[in-house]
Amino acid sequence: xxxxxxxxxDYVQIKVSPKVLAEKLTMAGLEVGSWHQDNNDVVxxxxxxxxxSDCLSILGIAQEAAAITxxxxxxxxxxxxxxxNKSKKYLKSDFISIQNKKDCAFYRGCLIVDVKVxxxxxxxxxxxxxxxxRSVNNIVDITNYCLLEYGQPLHAFDYNxxxxxxxxxxxxxxxxxxxxxxxxxxxxxxxxVISDKNKAIAIAGIMGDKLSEVSPQTKNILLESAYFQPLxxxxxxxxxxxxxxxxxxxxxxxxxARVIQAQNRAIDLICExxxxxFVDEKTEGKKLSSPSQQIRFDCAKANxxxxxxxxxxxxxxxxxxxxxxxxxxxxxxxxxxxxxLRRDIxxxxxxxxxxxxIYGYDKIASTAPAIRSARIENSPVExxxxxxxxxxxxxxxxxxxxxxxxxxxxxxxSCSGQDAVRLENPLSSEQECLRPGLVAGLLNCLAxxxxxxxxxLKLFELGHVFTGDYSEDLCLGLIATGKLVDSWQIKKEFDxxxxxxxxxxxxxxxxxxxxxxxxxEGNNLxxxxxxxxxxxxxxxxxxxxxxxxxxLSNFGIKNPSPVFYxxxxxxxxxxxxxxxxxxxxxxxxPSIIRDMSLIVKSSVQYEEIVDVIRQEAGEYLxxxxxxxxxxxxxIAAGCIGLTISLEFALADRTxxxxxxxxxxxxxxxxxNKELAVQIR
Numbered sequence: 001x002x003x004x005x006x007x008x009x010d011y012v013q014i015k016v017s018p019k020v021l022a023e024k025l026t027m028a029g030l031e032v033g034s035w036h037q038d039n040n041d042v043v044x045x046x047x048x049x050x051x052x053s054d055c056l057s058i059l060g061i062a063q064e065a066a067a068i069t070x071x072x073x074x075x076x077x078x079x080x081x082x083x084x085n086k087s088k089k090y091l092k093s094d095f096i097s098i099q100n101k102k103d104c105a106f107y108r109g110c111l112i113v114d115v116k117v118x119x120x121x122x123x124x125x126x127x128x129x130x131x132x133x134r135s136v137n138n139i140v141d142i143t144n145y146c147l148l149e150y151g152q153p154l155h156a157f158d159y160n161x162x163x164x165x166x167x168x169x170x171x172x173x174x175x176x177x178x179x180x181x182x183x184x185x186x187x188x189x190x191x192x193v194i195s196d197k198n199k200a201i202a203i204a205g206i207m208g209d210k211l212s213e214v215s216p217q218t219k220n221i222l223l224e225s226a227y228f229q230p231l232x233x234x235x236x237x238x239x240x241x242x243x244x245x246x247x248x249x250x251x252x253x254x255x256x257a258r259v260i261q262a263q264n265r266a267i268d269l270i271c272e273x274x275x276x277x278f279v280d281e282k283t284e285g286k287k288l289s290s291p292s293q294q295i296r297f298d299c300a301k302a303n304x305x306x307x308x309x310x311x312x313x314x315x316x317x318x319x320x321x322x323x324x325x326x327x328x329x330x331x332x333x334x335x336x337x338x339x340x341l342r343r344d345i346x347x348x349x350x351x352x353x354x355x356x357x358i359y360g361y362d363k364i365a366s367t368a369p370a371i372r373s374a375r376i377e378n379s380p381v382e383x384x385x386x387x388x389x390x391x392x393x394x395x396x397x398x399x400x401x402x403x404x405x406x407x408x409x410x411x412x413x414s415c416s417g418q419d420a421v422r423l424e425n426p427l428s429s430e431q432e433c434l435r436p437g438l439v440a441g442l443l444n445c446l447a448x449x450x451x452x453x454x455x456x457l458k459l460f461e462l463g464h465v466f467t468g469d470y471s472e473d474l475c476l477g478l479i480a481t482g483k484l485v486d487s488w489q490i491k492k493e494f495d496x497x498x499x500x501x502x503x504x505x506x507x508x509x510x511x512x513x514x515x516x517x518x519x520x521e522g523n524n525l526x527x528x529x530x531x532x533x534x535x536x537x538x539x540x541x542x543x544x545x546x547x548x549x550x551x552l553s554n555f556g557i558k559n560p561s562p563v564f565y566x567x568x569x570x571x572x573x574x575x576x577x578x579x580x581x582x583x584x585x586x587x588x589x590p591s592i593i594r595d596m597s598l599i600v601k602s603s604v605q606y607e608e609i610v611d612v613i614r615q616e617a618g619e620y621l622x623x624x625x626x627x628x629x630x631x632x633x634x635i636a637a638g639c640i641g642l643t644i645s646l647e648f649a650l651a652d653r654t655x656x657x658x659x660x661x662x663x664x665x666x667x668x669x670x671x672n673k674e675l676a677v678q679i680r
Contacts, residue, residue, distance in 0.1 A: 002131040003061050005042035011062040013071045018042040024068045028357045030055060038130045051344040053252035057151030060341075067321040067358050076149070076265065090280040092165065098284050099169040103192050104204065106259060106285035107168055107226040110267055111159060115139065115276035117218050124273070133245070139214045139221060142269045144245075152225065152254050152262035153246035155202060159220040161212045163196040166222070168204065168284075175200060178210045191236045192228065205233040205250040206242055221276070225263035227254060227288070255341040256288045292325075293338045295348055300332040302352045307365050310355070318358050319351070381474055381574050384510070385462060388476065388570075391509055395502050397460040397478065402441030404464065405431035410440040413554035415524040419468035434466035438477030439525065439565055443547075443555045446479055450559055456482035458494075458502075462570075476542075478502070478566040481559060496530065497626065499544060499564045503534065512576045513537050516607045517544070525551060525565070534568065536576040542568035591622055591649035592660040596668065597680040598642045599635060604675050606642075612674055613646065616667045620655065623647040634680075641680055 005018050014021060022032040022044060030052070035044040046055070054060040059075065066073040090111050098104050119125075120141040128144050129135050143154040171187035177200045178184045185203070187193065192204035202208040205228040214221060234251040237243055270276045297319075299312045316326045316334060325337035338345045345351060356364060389399060407430045411420050418436035426432035435441065438461050449457055458480040465475045480499060483491045500517060507515045517532040520543065525531075531545030544566040552563060600609065606626065613624055623646075630641035646667075648660045671677035 001046050001048045001056055001061070003044050003046065003058055004038075004127065004130055005044070006040070007058050007127060008062050008065055011059065011074050011076070012066045012069065014065060014069055015071075016069060018044070021065065021069075025061075025064060027361060028064060028068050030061070030064055039126070041126075041130060043130050050252065053151070053249070053343070054255070054341040056249050056252065058149050060151060063323050067318065070321070073321075073323075088279070091282045093282075095165050095282045096284040097165060097167045099167065101285060103170070103229050103232055104168045104285065105227045105229075106283070106288050107166070107224070108260065108263060108281060108283045109166055110223045110225075110263060110278060111220065111280040112223060112267065112270055112276040112278050113159075113220045115219065115221055115270060115274040117214060117216050117274065121273060137214065137216070138274050139218070139270060142266050142273065143223075145269070146262045146266040147245060147249070150255075150258045150262035150265065151249055152258045153205065153249055154263060154266055155208050155224045155246075156214050157201060157208070157212045157222045157224065158214055158218045159222045160218075162201065162222060163198050165197055166224075167195045167197070168226075169193060169195060171200060177201075177203060179203070179207045180210050180213050181207065182210065185240055185242075190239065192232050194224070203236065203240070203242075204228050206237055206240070206244055206247045221270075223263060223266060223270070225259050227256065227259050227285075253343065255339075257340065259288055292340055293346065295336050295338065295345070295351060296329075297334045297336050297348055297351050298332060299334060302348075302355060305352060306356050307367065308356075308359070308363065310359060315355060318355055322354060322358065381570055384570070384574070385474075388462060388506075388510065391506055392460050392462075392478075395458075395505060396484070397458045397480075397502075400442065400445045400459050400461050402435075402438070402445065402461060402463070403431065404435055404466070406433055406435050406440055407431070408433050410444070411436065413551070414440040414443065415548070415551050415554075416440075417524060421466050421468065421470060436467060437465055437567060438463060438475055439479075439547075439567065442477050442479040442565070443551075443557070446481065446563065447555045447557050450481075450557060455559070455561070456484065456494075458484070474570040476566075476568040476570055478568075479563065481561045481563040483561075493561065494564065495562070496544075496546060496564060499566060503542075503544065503566055503568075507536060507573070510577075512573055518607065519605060520545070524548070534566070536573060539572055539576055541573040541576065542566060585651075587649060587651070589650060589652075589654045591647050592655055592657065594646050594648070594660055594664050595627070596644050596646065596664065598644065598671070599639050599678040599680050600642055601676060602638055602640055604677070608675060609642075609644070609671065609677065612671055613644075613667055616670050617646070617648065617663055620648045620650065620659075620663055621646065622649045 008014060016024070018035060022035055025046065026032050031047045032044050033047055035042055048055045055064065063073055096107055096109055098107055117137050117139055120135055120138040124138070124141050124145060125135040128141050128148070131148055133144050135141055139156050143156055147153050170189050171191045171193045173188050175187045176184055177187060177193070187200070193200040194202040194204050200209065201212040228250050230251050230253045233247055237247045237251065267278050271278060299315050303309055312328065312332055312334065316328065319326045319336055323339055327335040329335050336351060345354065393399070408420065408422070411418065411433060416437050416439055420433040420436045422433050442459060442461055445459055446457060461477045463475065464472050466472050478499070480494050482494055484494050484498060504515050513536060516535045518535055520531045520533045523531050523543065523545070525547060526545030527548045531543065533540050534542035534544055545564070547563045547565050552559065557563065610624055614621060625645045626642060627645050628643035635641045646664070648655055648663060668679060
C-alpha cells in the first residue's frame with residue numbers, strides 16, 4: 001500500500017520528519033518497507049497484513065499516524081452535501097435490481113449529468129500518479145482518488161450507454177465481456193457481473209467493460225458504489241487471473257460505513273471539478289449499518305500482563321485515538337466499542353496488543369520468561385514410533401515423509417476407495433484434501449525415484465491419516481519393487497513372499513505376536529487375486545498386495561517389475577501387543593529339519609496348511625518356512641506344488657530321528673485328510 005506524506009498531513013497534524021514517521025509506523029506494526037522523494041512530497045510503501053484491511057486507505061493510515069503521534073484526525077467532508085434534484089425523476093423506481101442479496105448486500109447508483117470530461121487538475125493528477133495509478137481523465141481520476149482516500153472502490157459508467165436498468169447477477173455460462181484493458185474474457189456462473197437489460201457491463205468488484213467506459217464524449221455518468229461478497233470477488237479474481245486495486249480491497253472486505261461516504265465525496269468532487277449536476281439516485285439491498293463489537297477491558301489486568309503502569313485515562317485516550325468508542329465503567333474497567341472495519345479485534349487480549357503497540361513496545365521491560373518443568377506424556381502408540389522406525393530401517397526400508405494434504409485427483413488415481421475430508425478453503429488444488437491413506441504419497445515417491453533410475457526400492461512412511469468421520473490415526477505404509485539381496489548375496493526379484501516375510505518379522509519383533517494373511521477381494525488398488533488381509537491374534541490390522549498396473553499408470557509408473565504395498569493400522573495393531581516380553585534361553589539341543597514337497601489345490605490357503613502343522617506338531621515345532629512353489633507339467637491343473645521346511649526340537653533333550661519321522665507322517669496324514677494335500 002502506497003501513501004503520501006503530504007496527503008496524510010491533510011488529515012493529521014504531523015510534526016515529525018518522514019523518516020521518523022516511517023520508523024514509528026513500523027514499530028507500531030505497519031511496516032514501511034521503503035520510501036522515496038516525489039517532487040515536493042514523500043511516498044511511502046507499507047506492507048499491510050491480511051487482517052488489517054482498514055489500512056488499505058489513506059484515512060486508515062492517517063488513523064494510525066494520529067494515534068502514534070498523539071494528534072487529532074480530521075475526516076474530510078463534502079463541501080456541499082450531495083442531494084439529488086428531486087424536481088424531476090430521471091431514474092425509474094426499479095432501475096436497480098439485485099438477483100441475490102448474498103452476492104451483493106447493497107448497491108447505490110447516482111446519476112450525474114452535464115459533466116465535462118477532460119484532463120484532471122494538476123493536484124489530482126499528481127496524487128493518483130504518485131501512488132502508482134495512471135491518470136485517465138477527471139472522472140476516472142476522482143474515482144481512483146476516493147478509492148485511495150477511503151478504501152472504497154467506485155466505478156463510473158457512461159449513462160447513455162446503459163440500456164434501461166442495472167442488474168446485479170451471476171454471469172451466464174459462456175457469456176463474454178470486453179474489459180477496459182482490451183481483453184475479452186469468458187465468464188461462467190461463478191462470476192458476479194453488473195449488467196444492463198442486454199449485456200454485462202462490468203465484472204463486479206474487478207473491472208468495467210470497454211463499451212460503457214467514460215470517454216471524452218460522455219455527458220452523463222452513473223456512479224456506482226456497492227458492497228460485494230468478499231469470497232465471491234476473490235474466487236472470480238483468481239479464476240480470471242485478474243487482480244485490480246478494486247478487487248484487492250473487495251476481497252478483504254470494505255467498510256460498510258464508507259460505501260456511501262466515499263461515493264458522496266466523489267459526487268462532490270465531480271460536481272466541483274467536472275461541472276456535473278447530481279440529479280437522481282437509486283439504492284437496492286439491505287440498509288447499511290456498521291455492526292460493532294463491544295469488549296470489556298480490564299486496565300489493571302492489562303498492566304500486570306504487559307508489565308506496564310498506564311493510567312486508565314491514558315488507556316482510554318489511546319483507544320479513542322484509534323477510532324474506538326470508550327466508556328469508563330469503574331476505576332479500572334473500560335467498555336470499548338470496536339468499529340466494524342477492525343475485524344482483527346475480537347477479544348480483550350487483542351486490545352492489549354493495540355495498547356502495547358501504540359504506547360510503544362520499547363517501553364515494555366525485557367524479562368526472562370518463567371519456565372516450569374513439566375513431563376510431556378506421549379500416547380503409548382506414539383512412543384512406539386522410534387522403535388518401529390529403527391526396525392524398519394534394519395529390514396532395509398528407507399523412510400519417506402509426505403504432506404498430509406493432497407489433491408482429490410491423487411486419491412482417485414490410487415483407486416483406494418477411501419473417503420477423504422475436503423478443506424473448505426484449500427490453498428491450492430494440490431492440497432485440497434486430508435489424506436485418507438498413505439498409498440498415494442508413497443506411489444509419488446516411487447515414481448520420482450524410478451524416473452531417476454533408482455529401481456530397487458523399499459520405502460516406508462509412518463504418518464497420520466484422516467477418515468471421513470474426521471478421526472485421525474497413525475498408519476504405516478510399505479512399498480517395494482525391484483530386486484533385493486538375500487542372505488547368500490544373490491540378487492533376486494522382490495515378490496509378495498518377500499513382503500510377507502518383512503511384515504511377519506516386523507510384527508513379531510515388535511512383540512505383537514503371530515500374523516496371518518487371509519485372501520481378500522474387491523480392493524481396486526490391488527491386482528485380482530493378489531491381495532490379502534493382515535490378521536494378528538484374530539484382529540484385522542492391515543492389507544497388502546500387488547498394486548494393479550492400471551493404478552501404476554495413473555502415477556506415470558511404467559516399471560517392468562511388480563510393485564507391492566502394505567498398509568498397517570497401528571492403533572489396531574497396538575491392541576495385539578503383549579504386556580510383557582518373554583525371554584527364552586538359547587537352544588542347547590540340536591534341531592531336526594525335514595522338508596515336505598506337497599501338491600495343494602489352488603483354493604487352499606497357505607495359512608490353513610500352517611495351522612494344521614502347528615496343531616499336530618505342538619511343542620515339537622520350532623519353525624515352519626515356505627521355501628519353494630512350483631507350477632508346471634508335473635502338477636495337475638488347479639493345483640500348485642509347495643516345498644515346506646519344518647524344524648523340530650525339544651528344550652530338555654535331543655529329539656530322535658524316529659520321532660521326527662513319526663511327526664512328519666502324522667502331519668502328512670492330517671493334511672491329506674483335512675485339506676486333500678498330496679505328497680509329491
